[in-house]
Amino acid sequence: MAASAVVGALACQVDSYLRNFETTVVSCRQIKTAPPSKASKKSKLPTTSSDDTQECFEVELKDTILFPEGGGQPSDHGVIATRDAEFPVLAIRRALLTALHQVPKPIEPNTPVKLEVDWKRRFDHMQQHSGQHLISAILDQMGVPTLAWSLGERVSYVELPRKLTDEEVLEVEDRCNDVIRQGIDIWVEVPDKDLVNKNKLPDDYDAERGILRVVHIGNLDANPCCGTHLKNTREMGSIALLHQLPVRGLNSRLHFLIGDRVREYARESNNLTRALNSRLSCQTDEIELKISRLESQLRDSLKREKLWMADVVKAEAARVNEALKLVKKSYVYRGDIVGLDYFNSLVTEMGKLEPSSGVVILASGAGRNGGALLVIGDGADMVASKIRDDCIIKGLKGGGKGAKWQGKITQWEKGEVESLKAFFDRLEV
Numbered sequence: 001m002a003a004s005a006v007v008g009a010l011a012c013q014v015d016s017y018l019r020n021f022e023t024t025v026v027s028c029r030q031i032k033t034a035p036p037s038k039a040s041k042k043s044k045l046p047t048t049s050s051d052d053t054q055e056c057f058e059v060e061l062k063d064t065i066l067f068p069e070g071g072g073q074p075s076d077h078g079v080i081a082t083r084d085a086e087f088p089v090l091a092i093r094r095a096l097l098t099a100l101h102q103v104p105k106p107i108e109p110n111t112p113v114k115l116e117v118d119w120k121r122r123f124d125h126m127q128q129h130s131g132q133h134l135i136s137a138i139l140d141q142m143g144v145p146t147l148a149w150s151l152g153e154r155v156s157y158v159e160l161p162r163k164l165t166d167e168e169v170l171e172v173e174d175r176c177n178d179v180i181r182q183g184i185d186i187w188v189e190v191p192d193k194d195l196v197n198k199n200k201l202p203d204d205y206d207a208e209r210g211i212l213r214v215v216h217i218g219n220l221d222a223n224p225c226c227g228t229h230l231k232n233t234r235e236m237g238s239i240a241l242l243h244q245l246p247v248r249g250l251n252s253r254l255h256f257l258i259g260d261r262v263r264e265y266a267r268e269s270n271n272l273t274r275a276l277n278s279r280l281s282c283q284t285d286e287i288e289l290k291i292s293r294l295e296s297q298l299r300d301s302l303k304r305e306k307l308w309m310a311d312v313v314k315a316e317a318a319r320v321n322e323a324l325k326l327v328k329k330s331y332v333y334r335g336d337i338v339g340l341d342y343f344n345s346l347v348t349e350m351g352k353l354e355p356s357s358g359v360v361i362l363a364s365g366a367g368r369n370g371g372a373l374l375v376i377g378d379g380a381d382m383v384a385s386k387i388r389d390d391c392i393i394k395g396l397k398g399g400g401k402g403a404k405w406q407g408k409i410t411q412w413e414k415g416e417v418e419s420l421k422a423f424f425d426r427l428e429v
Helices: 119-141 166-182 260-280 284-327 341-350 380-389 416-426
Strands: 020-033 054-061 078-081 086-089 091-095 098-103 112-117 148-150 156-160 186-189 214-217 221-224 239-247 251-258 329-334 359-365 371-377 396-401 404-409
Touching: 086 098, 112 119, 119 156, 119 166, 119 214, 119 221, 119 239, 119 251, 119 260, 166 239, 239 260, 251 260, 260 284, 284 329, 284 341, 329 341, 329 416, 341 359, 341 371, 359 380, 359 416, 371 380, 371 396, 380 396, 380 404, 380 416
Parallel strands: 329 359
Antiparallel strands: 020 054, 020 112, 054 098, 078 086, 078 112, 091 098, 148 156, 156 251, 186 214, 214 221, 239 251, 359 371, 371 404, 396 404
16 A cells, blocks of 8 residues: 655645545554543653553554644544544644554554544634734744744743733734735745755654645745644634733743634623623623722731631630640530641640640541541540541541641541540540
């Protein structure tokens, strides 16, 4: 059988608007790959060494309209159909010059197949990728090179060597949208390889045997690229530049939306705004002021809570200390508190009082929210070990030695609070 088309001359790269395609299976091999929900964000390549893997198959086709991940663009989604079955394509990756399609079941070599691309995803990627070229071209004219870029599921970004001013962001956005309105043609050229800048090629891409493509936006931009692109800037619809985030020293990531994503963002933003109007009982131009007032009220409430809590801690510390004087033990359970902050404050306050010997059991939390356990005083570690060893609290994990032991309760099971109190009542010190 003839060799498959090389990456660079795939059907999806020759004509990015193909939605259906007929071809033939060249080869199929079994692999192991990480499950989608646990896949590493740093690598999407298949592996054969992980214990937490699932089996799938990599299919090589004579040609394909399904784009393999590369050049900052994620792989397409789609379907490979035989005469008897359809197989979802889980991912497509480039292996040297070959596109390999991951499917859940094997497909025999020489099998004729039909391909269908997830067009909504593909066209979105074309809008984002062509738009990124346009944004970077305008930035180049302003003396700001693009260091890297990422096509995200919802928002994409270009990484720049510095943060743009607000005025520069508006200028770039305006100039990009002006180019979109002009309807400038976008096309792919395959020039003499000696004329192509090979600095950005992947290390494992064979430039001599492969195809080097240059994507043009009119006379505005010409850049080597393997991705799928639009035919005209008008198809981008519009570009919206969003926020910037600092990374790696002075670098800045400028986030953007293009095409259909702009409309979706506007719809989601409008829905969110209307929800805030309803929840805050105010008009849109009053939202910021209303939130500022609520923040101020929250700060005042937290201050009052802190004062009240201090009074409660003092009273609780006095009660615990009195119990230690009388019976050498004390017990505090707070179902409305999950962590140890309250108990740490309690222990600190107890330290200000006249010291008393004995043991104190402090427990917090309820139900599936879990909680904490703190045991202090004489033989605290032995008391905690008894609670754990007797499975009084099954979800208890922690440690300590001597006069202090603390732990986390992953979950309070039914009856455990009562069992802990009964244990305390039986405790002899």
